[in-house]
Amino acid sequence: MAARQENPYRPGFNQPPVVFAGRRDVLDGAREALEIAAYDGRTPRPLILLGPRGVGKTVTLGEVSELAATEHSWPTVHVEVNLRGEFLPDLVTGLVAAGRVLDGADPQQRRRRIGVTGGRIEAHAFGVGGELQFEAPAGDGTAPDLRGALSRTLQVATDRSAGLVLTLDEVQNADPGELSILFAVIQEHVPDGWPLVIALAALPALRESRGRRRLPTYLERAEWHALDTLPPDESREALAGPAKQAGRPMTPEAADLLLEQSGGYPYAIQVAGHFAWRASHGSRAIGLEHARAAVPRIEADLAHLFRSRWDDASQKEQDYLRAMAAVAGRGELPTGGLVAAELAVPVTSVSYLRARLFRKGTIYREAGGGLHFITPGMGAWIRALDSD
Ligand SMILES: Nc1ncnc2c1ncn2[C@@H]1O[C@H](COP(=O)(O)OP(=O)(O)OP(=O)(O)O)[C@@H](O)[C@H]1O
Ligand SMILES: [Mg+2]
Incomplete structure (x- = not known):
């Protein structure tokens, strides 16, 4: 049996990462x-x-x-x-x-x-x-x-x-x-x-x-x-850096798949790395198959986060999030205008909801104006809620 190697990821709060990226x-x-x-x-x-x-x-x-x-x-x-x-x-x-x-x-x-x-x-x-x-x-x-x-x-x-x-x-x-x-x-x-x-x-x-x-x-x-989500290159560094340092490097394909799950949200990056590391015990590298095996666990872990963000949102904020998830589910990039159209109301009547959700850190706006959930999986999670 391969000797146990300490997991170099730190999912949790107040836990200094092994590789501190950006900022x-x-x-x-x-x-x-x-x-x-x-x-x-x-x-x-x-x-x-x-x-x-x-x-x-x-x-x-x-x-x-x-x-x-x-x-x-x-x-x-x-x-x-x-x-x-x-x-x-x-x-x-x-x-x-x-x-x-x-x-x-x-x-x-x-x-x-x-x-x-x-x-x-x-x-x-x-x-x-x-x-x-x-x-x-x-x-x-x-x-x-x-x-x-x-x-x-x-x-x-x-x-x-x-x-x-x-x-x-x-x-x-x-x-x-x-x-x-x-x-x-x-x-x-x-x-x-x-x-x-x-x-x-x-x-x-x-x-x-x-x-x-x-x-x-x-x-x-x-x-x-x-402080906001990390940009793509720094997210990759935060994700792949600890594995590399610990002597079990991550392939670029594995990193791509994991970053699709975590986005640039530092907490989710640590969660993704943590489960990919666990799925790759005994291997010399973290490959695509390990990343794939880790995905359900990452999703389950982040679901707790989505649940608490959801419960923390008011009824109206939930309506806003649901409309945003619906727009994204059609493969479109949600904007303030598209979300308001989905809700069939004027933009100005819901911009305060968007502002509140920014402050709570549930969503963020990219430079071009597109709206995103702070961790990408939240849209799919909301759509699944409604189909239950
Ligand atoms: N720059 C970074 N590079 C790599 N990992 C990071 C970075 N920043 C934070 N993390 C990881 O993200 C997680 C959350 O970090 P931290 O507890 O500092 O967040 P916070 O903003 O203080 O959250 P809270 O508001 O709940 O206190 C930890 O697992 C930490 O290791
Ligand atoms: Mg803190």
Whole structure:
């Protein structure tokens, strides 16, 4: 029996891929921000990543930390906003921990990345494999706590010619009060030129809070990046790269078939790769026959995703999706006009539905105006629903 080889695909959420494809604009922006903070003595404007579920926001934040660690030996404090909208207590705890790591910083120790999971903080040492654990939250996350923790940690960083990255995830959930406390403190210290790089990630709904003025004005000047599906060459890299690296390359024909299933949706690419890898155990390459064998499993897995997107859509949004699926089922490329015609209503009366479905990440629009489901199989899935 062939020895088991670890599956190099990471279908799931918050799971760093073995091959991270694309997102060059974000990484260039982060590299630039790190350089401004490290060499120019200025606090750069924050980066904000916006995108629907499963498009890669969290793992892209992870890449920003990775850049900071490998190019500058800076640690990261990563905090995820909880469903109650709170994040300041975790942030304060993380800052205190980061301060301690920087304080004891020998060059080895500085290569640590600090994450906050629940109340526990872990600092992973790159290349060393060590792990530091801190206990006891430092404060309850009030403004004075935050101001104190940020000031002390950045003072320690500055004294050691280092800096700090702060990544904040699921910001659409954030309590507006907590957000204004954080950005008021940061704005207050802009003249100090803190070596601090901030990257936030949120669902596109965050833009609406911007409209409603619930977002601190400091964020209006942020560098906004919309994350969407990956373009074809990067999708192929994300799909075929891990197999190649693991020593079981994928044939171009197999990749073509799998990409038809996943489109450029990063989560679906990992799912497709995962099942194709499993179907090819004992082989030296992933061929067309393995890809074909994997298709039913990929479809079954993605069906869960389609079901939750469908259940999450209102009755009217479902009507819109059904009309879109019908147009696509006839082999035509759906456009706003064709979908409205299918529904026998004027375009303007349903454009708000289309906009909502964009925001939810159920569909997207290509540059030419054609509408697509975020994973290609959803149209067929909807048509099958109706024929049940
Ligand atoms: N650039 C990429 N290259 C390869 N795989 C990726 C890339 N971006 C994301 N993925 C994969 O896609 C999946 C989803 O990524 P991630 O959890 O970061 O999405 P997300 O946008 O944060 O989703 P959510 O909004 O649900 O938190 C993971 O399996 C991840 O490995
Ligand atoms: Mg995420």
